[in-house]
Amino acid sequence: MKICLLTSRPSAAIQLVYYAQTRGVRFDDVIIVGDGGDKFFIFKEYAQFNGFGLHFVDDPNGVSCIRLLTEIQPDILKIVLTEIIRKPVLDIPKIGTLNTHAAILPRYRGVDTGYWAVLEGEKVGVVEHFVDEGVDTGDIVCQCELEIRPEDTINDIFYRNHYLNKWQVATKALLMIQNGAMNPMPQKPEDGRHYFAMHSKLKQIIKEPREN
Amino acid sequence: MLSDIESLMCRIELKRIYADGNDLMTAEELANASILFMDHSHQTGDLRYLNTALKINDRLRNEGRCLDRFDSIIQGESDSLDSLRDRVMAKK
Numbered sequence: 001m002k003i004c005l006l007t008s009r010p011s012a013a014i015q016l017v018y019y020a021q022t023r024g025v026r027f028d029d030v031i032i033v034g035d036g037g038d039k040f041f042i043f044k045e046y047a048q049f050n051g052f053g054l055h056f057v058d059d060p061n062g063v064s065c066i067r068l069l070t071e072i073q074p075d076i077l078k079i080v081l082t083e084i085i086r087k088p089v090l091d092i093p094k095i096g097t098l099n100t101h102a103a104i105l106p107r108y109r110g111v112d113t114g115y116w117a118v119l120e121g122e123k124v125g126v127v128e129h130f131v132d133e134g135v136d137t138g139d140i141v142c143q144c145e146l147e148i149r150p151e152d153t154i155n156d157i158f159y160r161n162h163y164l165n166k167w168q169v170a171t172k173a174l175l176m177i178q179n180g181a182m183n184p185m186p187q188k189p190e191d192g193r194h195y196f197a198m199h200s201k202l203k204q205i206i207k208e209p210r211e212n
Numbered sequence: 213m214l215s216d217i218e219s220l221m222c223r224i225e226l227k228r229i230y231a232d233g234n235d236l237m238t239a240e241e242l243a244n245a246s247i248l249f250m251d252h253s254h255q256t257g258d259l260r261y262l263n264t265a266l267k268i269n270d271r272l273r274n275e276g277r278c279l280d281r282f283d284s285i286i287q288g289e290s291d292s293l294d295s296l297r298d299r300v301m302a303k304k
Contacts, residue, residue: 116259119259119300120259121300121303193260194222195260196225196260196263196264198263199263199266199267199270201266201293202259202262202263202266202296205293205296205297205300206300208297208300208301
């Protein structure tokens with residue numbers, strides 16, 4: 001199975017590449033949104049040492065990226081992006097495109113969803129889902145909830161969700177697909193809510209009781 | 213299917229109508245939306261509406277618009293935040 005990673009957040013993505021590799025998932029190609037300059041030296045060295053193809057594009061939805069992905073013909077496209085991916089890219093991978101969402105779906109779609117879950121006193125976690133044309137509406141492959149302790153600060157919660165859940169869930173999903181054990185769960189649009197960027201005054205209210 | 217009020221909230225967020233200088237809605241319309249959202253948030257507990265109202269209030273504050281209604285808007289904002297703070301502290 002050919003797995004390709006497309007990222008505009010290489011410092012985060014390298015954590016995934018490393019973690020996945022230690023669990024038996026190998027990325028065949030990594031495409032970074034960037035100019036390929038010296039600041040990417042860690043990824044360049046890592047690619048050379050581990051033998052995966054490393055490519056640079058200026059726009060994840062642009063012509064050069066579409067052309068490159070069409071040449072690579074991945075079975076799975078794993079994305080670690082800040083940009084929204086459009087249909088011409090989504091149509092390329094044979095199995096689909098995977099995204100890691102740092103909140104429970106379908107309840108928390110959109111932006112700042114970790115903050116929203118904490119503010120509403122709901123479960124925090126990570127979901128790996130297929131990407132469709134909606135926002136966080138694709139089929140769920142797997143998810144993991146985070147246990148929150150009474151003494152946790154907001155930073156503790158987000159730190160643990162990132163380092164103990166995020167790449168673990170992404171890797172688990174890739175392993176499930178690799179091993180033919182995937183059973184994706186469709187989301188109903190009416191089951192979730194779409195959240196927008198949280199105002200700083202609401203974020204401050206979350207921080208206050210956990211900091212005092 | 214989104215309700216009318218949810219459609220309005222999504223429109224203001226997606227088109228960033230709360231941002232300074234955006235002219236898709238007048239200051240009067242934004243002030244009405246803010247009051248509606250704060251009231252709806254208070255009644256339903258859906259904090260997304262308070263969130264959008266806070267963004268609108270920032271714009272009205274920055275641009276010095278709707279000054280005749282601004283005191284009541286800011287009072288509504290303050291009451292909403294105090295009430296939310298109490299709820300969050302109670303849960304903790």
